[in-house]
Amino acid sequence: MRRYQWPFNGKRFIGNTNTNEVHDLDNEKSGCKIDQINPLHVKTFDPDTLSEAKRQGFDNCAYCIGNSKY
Ligand SMILES: [Zn+2]
Incomplete structure (x- = not known):
């Protein structure tokens, strides 16, 4: 569920x-x-893309995205 207030915007x-x-x-x-x-x-x-998050070094959450590296 998206959140429209700060800091999620x-x-x-x-x-x-x-x-x-x-x-x-x-x-x-x-x-x-x-x-x-x-x-x-x-x-x-x-x-606001997964590829941008990955580019910045973030790892997938195992619950909502899966294929977590750790
Ligand atoms: Zn998650």
Whole structure:
């Protein structure tokens, strides 16, 4: 479920700079624990794509994206 307030701003892909994982909010699972991420650790991407998140070194969340490397 997308969140339209700061710091998510309606973006689909959300990075957690603490765990270095990226989440797909259009496929959010309870295991993502999005609401437990410190807002200061939330990273959005421009463009808002998985490939951009990967380019910046984020790893897939095992719950909402899968194929996590770790
Ligand atoms: Zn996730």
